[in-house]
Amino acid sequence: MFDAFRVIIARDLLLAMRRRSDVLTTLFFFVIVVSLFPLGIGPELDTLRLIAPGVFWVAALLASMLALEKLFFVDYQDGALEQMLLAPQPLSILVLGKVFAHWLVTGVPLVLLSPLLGLQYDLSGDTILTMMITLLLGTPALSLIGAIGAALTLGLRGGGVLVSLLVLPLYIPVLIFGAGAVEAEVSGLGGAGHLSMLGAILLLSILAAPLATAAALRISAE
Amino acid sequence: MSGRIFNIYRFSSPATFYPLAGKIARIAAWIALLLLAVGLYMSFFVAPTDYKQGEGYRIIFIHVPAAWMSMFIYLVMAFWAGIGLVFNTRLSSMMAQALAPTGAIMTFIALWTGAFWGKPMWGAWWVWDARLTSELILFFLYIGFIALQGAIDDNRRADRAGAVLLLVGVVNIPIIYFSVKWWNTLHQGASVSIKNGSSMSTIMLQAMLVMTFAFWAYSIAVSLYRVRSIILEREKDARWVSELPEVGR
Numbered sequence: 001m002f003d004a005f006r007v008i009i010a011r012d013l014l015l016a017m018r019r020r021s022d023v024l025t026t027l028f029f030f031v032i033v034v035s036l037f038p039l040g041i042g043p044e045l046d047t048l049r050l051i052a053p054g055v056f057w058v059a060a061l062l063a064s065m066l067a068l069e070k071l072f073f074v075d076y077q078d079g080a081l082e083q084m085l086l087a088p089q090p091l092s093i094l095v096l097g098k099v100f101a102h103w104l105v106t107g108v109p110l111v112l113l114s115p116l117l118g119l120q121y122d123l124s125g126d127t128i129l130t131m132m133i134t135l136l137l138g139t140p141a142l143s144l145i146g147a148i149g150a151a152l153t154l155g156l157r158g159g160g161v162l163v164s165l166l167v168l169p170l171y172i173p174v175l176i177f178g179a180g181a182v183e184a185e186v187s188g189l190g191g192a193g194h195l196s197m198l199g200a201i202l203l204l205s206i207l208a209a210p211l212a213t214a215a216a217l218r219i220s221a222e
Numbered sequence: 223m224s225g226r227i228f229n230i231y232r233f234s235s236p237a238t239f240y241p242l243a244g245k246i247a248r249i250a251a252w253i254a255l256l257l258l259a260v261g262l263y264m265s266f267f268v269a270p271t272d273y274k275q276g277e278g279y280r281i282i283f284i285h286v287p288a289a290w291m292s293m294f295i296y297l298v299m300a301f302w303a304g305i306g307l308v309f310n311t312r313l314s315s316m317m318a319q320a321l322a323p324t325g326a327i328m329t330f331i332a333l334w335t336g337a338f339w340g341k342p343m344w345g346a347w348w349v350w351d352a353r354l355t356s357e358l359i360l361f362f363l364y365i366g367f368i369a370l371q372g373a374i375d376d377n378r379r380a381d382r383a384g385a386v387l388l389l390v391g392v393v394n395i396p397i398i399y400f401s402v403k404w405w406n407t408l409h410q411g412a413s414v415s416i417k418n419g420s421s422m423s424t425i426m427l428q429a430m431l432v433m434t435f436a437f438w439a440y441s442i443a444v445s446l447y448r449v450r451s452i453i454l455e456r457e458k459d460a461r462w463v464s465e466l467p468e469v470g471r
Contacts, residue, residue: 083376148390152383165369165385169362170394173401180405201397212390219382 004089006044009104013073016105025105026067027113030097033059034117045122051171052121055203057094060110060178061171065144067106068150068167069160071098072217076154091217092210099147099210100140107139130185134198138178141202144209145170149215173201234311237462243453247446250439257436264429278342281335282426287434289332291441292360294453295325299367300392303385315381315448316456318388319371320449324441326364328427352406356399362392377456 037055075081078207084094086218114135118128149218153159181194272279299318307316317467336354337347348354359414367387374380457463 090224112391148386152370152387153373158373162369162373165362166366169359169366169398170390172359173394175404176401199400208393212386216386216409219379222379 001093004087004091008094009101012098012101012105015020015218016101022070023105023109026063027109029066030059030063030110031113031117033062033111035120038120048121049123052118052127053179053186055121056114056117056131056135056182058176059178060139061142061168061175063110064106064139064146065164065167065171066160067102067105068146068163070125071102071147071150072154073150076221081217085218085221091214092133095147095151095213095217096206096210099143101211102147102171103140103143107135107143110139111135127182130191131182132182133195134178136190137202138174141174141198141205142171144205145174145204145215147213148209148216149167151213151220154220156216174198177201200213225409234313236313236316236457237460239313240450240453240466243450247443247450250443250446254439254443257432257439261429261432261436264425264432270423271428275343276316278339281339283430283433285332285335285339286430287437288335288356290434291437292328292332292357294326295321295328295441296360296363296395297392299325300388302379303388306381307385307389312381312456313453315385316449316452317445318384319381320445320452322364322368322371322443323448324445326361326368328437328441329357329361329364331363333361337436350406352399352403354405356402359398359402360395363395367391372425436454 034055037051041047041051072081076082079184085091087094111132114131115128118131123131146163146167149163149170153162156162177194177197181191181198183191184194185191233242261283264282269280269283271277299321302314302321305311305316305317333354336357340349341347367384370387371380371384409423454463454469463469
C-alpha cells in the first residue's frame with residue numbers, strides 16, 4: 001500500500017518535472033497577484049503591512065484553485081485514472097499520493113517564495129516566519145479540499161469556473177485562520193491558537209478529503 | 223403481503239409517489255396560504271410596535287422564518303442526498319434537486335430582508351456580522367450545488383456528484399460557522415448584536431412561529447410541485463407517464 005503511495009508520488013513528480021511550465025505558471029500567478037495589490041491600493045507601507053496577510057492568503061487560495069484543474073485531468077484523458085480506479089490498492093491512498101505530489105509542486109514553491117514577497121510589503125522577520133508556517137500548514141489543506149471539487153467536475157464543460165464556485169466557500173475556514181494567525185502575531189496577541197486550528201483543519205482534511213475525493217472520482221469516471 | 227404495516231417503500235417509486243406528491247402539495251399550498259394570511263395579519267395589525275425599533279422591526283416576521291428555512295432546507299437536502307447515495311434510490315436525489323432552488327431563495331430573502339432591516343437599525347446595509355457572513359456563505363453553497371447539477375448532463379452522475387458535494391458541505395457548515403464567528407469576535411466587528419430582540423413579547427413570537435410554519439408549508443408545496451416536474455422530465459419515456467390524464471395527447 002505504501003509502495004503504491006510512493007510510486008504515485010514519484011510518478012507525478014517526474015511528470016511535473018517534464019512539464020515545468022505548469023509549475024511555474026502557478027507560482028508566477030501568485031507573485032503577480034500579490035504584486036498587483038500595491039498598484040491598486042497605493043504604495044504606503046503602513047497600509048500594505050496591514051493588508052499583507054489577507055492579500056497573501058487570498059492570492060494563495062486563488063493560485064491553489066487554479067492549479068486544481070490539472071490535478072486529475074491529464075490522467076483522466078490518457079486513461080491512467082481508470083487504471084488507478086481498478087488498482088487493488090485503496091483509491092483514497094492513491095488520491096492522497098497524488099494530492100501530496102501536487103502540493104509539493106504547486107504549494108511548496110509558494111511557501112518558499114513568500115518571504116521575498118513579504119519583504120516587498122515591509123513585513124518584519126517574525127511576521128514572515130509566521131506567514132510561512134501558516135502557508136505550510138494551510139496550503140496542503142487547500143489542495144486536499146480542492147481535490148474534492150476537481151474530482152467532482154472532472155471532464156465537465158467549463159469545469160474551471162465551476163471548481164471555483166464549489167471550492168472557494170469551503171476554503172473560507174483556512175483563509176480565516178491562516179490570515180488570522182499572521183494578524184494576531186502582528187498585533188502581539190500571538191498566533192498559536194490560530195495555528196492549532198489550522199493544524200486541526202489539515203488533519204481533518206487528510207483523514208476525510210481523500211475518501212470524498214475517491215468517491216467523487218468513481219462517480220465522475222464511471 | 224400481510225398488510226399489517228404500512229409499506230413506506232411503496233412510495234419510493236416515482237410512479238406511486240407522483241400522485242401522492244400532487245395531493246400533499248395541494249394540501250400544503252392551502253395550509254401555506256392560510257397561515258400566511260393569518261401570520262401577515264398578526265404581524266402587521268396584532269403585534270405591538272417595538273419600543274426600541276419602532277415599526278421597522280416588523281421585517282423580522284419575514285426575515286427570521288426565511289433564515290430558519292434556509293438552514294433547515296440544506297439539512298433536508300443533505301439527508302435526501304445521503305439516502306440517495308447509500309440506497310441508490312432515484313427519488314431521494316430528485317428530492318434533493320427539487321429543494322435546492324427553494325433553499326437558495328430562502329437564503330436570498332433572508333439576506334435581502336436583513337439588509338433592509340440593517341439600514342434603519344444599524345445605519346448600514348451590510349455589516350460583517352458572523353450570522354450575516356455565514357448566511358452569505360450558505361448562499362454560495364446552494365449556488366455551487368445548483369451549478370454543479372446544471373453542468374452535468376447525465377442525471378445519475380449529477381445526482382451522485384451533487385450528493386457528495388452536499389455531504390461535504392454539511393460537514394463543513396459547522397466549521398465555517400464557528401470560524402466566521404471567531405473571526406468576527408477577533409475583529410471586534412461593527413459592535414452590533416442581533417440579540418436585542420430577546421425580550422420579545424409573546425404575541426410577536428406567536429406571529430413569527432405562524433409565519434415560520436407558513437414558510438415551511440410553502441417550501442413543502444413548492445418543492446413537491448418541482449419534484450413532480452422532475453419526475454415527469456426524467457421518466458418521460460416510461461409507460462405510466464404516457465398514461466397520465468394530464469400528459470395524454
